Amino acid sequence: MKGLKVKVRRVYSKRKLGQRYELELKRLYKELLAAKKTAQEEFLRSVLRNEGNCCSQFYKYVKKRKGNGEIIPAIKDQNGTNITDTTGKTNIFNSYYASVSCYDRNIREIKLANSGETFIISTKVIRKRKSKIGKSKSVGPDGVPGEILKLSARVMTPSLGRLLEISLSNATIPSDRKKNTFVPIYKGGDRSAVSKNRQISLTSVVYKQMEHIITGYWRQVCDKNNWSYEGEHGFRPGYSCEIQVVTVCQDKADSLDKGSV
Numbered sequence: 001m002k003g004l005k006v007k008v009r010r011v012y013s014k015r016k017l018g019q020r021y022e023l024e025l026k027r028l029y030k031e032l033l034a035a036k037k038t039a040q041e042e043f044l045r046s047v048l049r050n051e052g053n054c055c056s057q058f059y060k061y062v063k064k065r066k067g068n069g070e071i072i073p074a075i076k077d078q079n080g081t082n083i084t085d086t087t088g089k090t091n092i093f094n095s096y097y098a099s100v101s102c103y104d105r106n107i108r109e110i111k112l113a114n115s116g117e118t119f120i121i122s123t124k125v126i127r128k129r130k131s132k133i134g135k136s137k138s139v140g141p142d143g144v145p146g147e148i149l150k151l152s153a154r155v156m157t158p159s160l161g162r163l164l165e166i167s168l169s170n171a172t173i174p175s176d177r178k179k180n181t182f183v184p185i186y187k188g189g190d191r192s193a194v195s196k197n198r199q200i201s202l203t204s205v206v207y208k209q210m211e212h213i214i215t216g217y218w219r220q221v222c223d224k225n226n227w228s229y230e231g232e233h234g235f236r237p238g239y240s241c242e243i244q245v246v247t248v249c250q251d252k253a254d255s256l257d258k259g260s261v
Contacts, residue, residue, distance in 0.1 A: 001036065012025055097182060126161055141204065
């Protein structure tokens with residue numbers, strides 16, 4: 001990989017001499033990215049194979065990969081003063097998002113009837129869900145990158161299955177898994193105005209996969225017991241929102257043809 005870096009630097013210095021050097025630079029750059037990706041995956045696999053022997057290197061890598069490195073520009077407060085320090089900008093965003101968000105504290109208890117179905121946690125399903133995790137997925141408040149979960153599917157699957165069993169048995173989840181990380185995303189206009197940044201919520205990647213597993217089980221129970229209305233769309237396979245729109249348009253067209261409208 002070092003040799004590729006040297007070649008990239010040499011060709012980069014000659015890129016203005018002709019199109020041949022530009023094409024060569026693109027080719028070498030792609031090879032360099034592929035080499036970096038291969039080396040990265042090989043490093044993680046070697047760490048997982050030699051568990052306990054490379055802890056310091058492993059945690060250095062995790063620390064480097066997690067978090068959001070985007071620099072947020074100066075934000076103006078209510079008095080029009082530019083705030084540049086991280087703590088000040090965080091407080092301004094927290095105050096603004098709290099003022100525009102609301103939630104109902106008086107949530108009624110929902111009583112569910114026992115379906116009689118035993119929830120079986122399949123390691124095969126957990127591995128399948130982990131294989132679908134994007135390597136570039138944003139890190140949640142637990143600081144566990146999706147790339148680590150994806151590459152360590154075989155090693156961590158039994159532990160994740162046990163964690164889900166404990167959560168379901170106690171009808172609760174760990175308090176730290178209930179936390180979200182709000183990240184401001186610039187949407188246009190004045191960058192210093194806090195209102196020009198929309199918020200996105202980053203949650204635990206681990207428990208997102210748990211939610212998918214529970215949702216899949218719940219959908220199977222609903223289909224088996226005919227609890228779902230046939231007109232419900234948006235959360236069932238084969239019943240997307242687009243299909244619902246097409247069905248409504250077709251029903252209207254049929255009604256017009258029959259003269260009933």
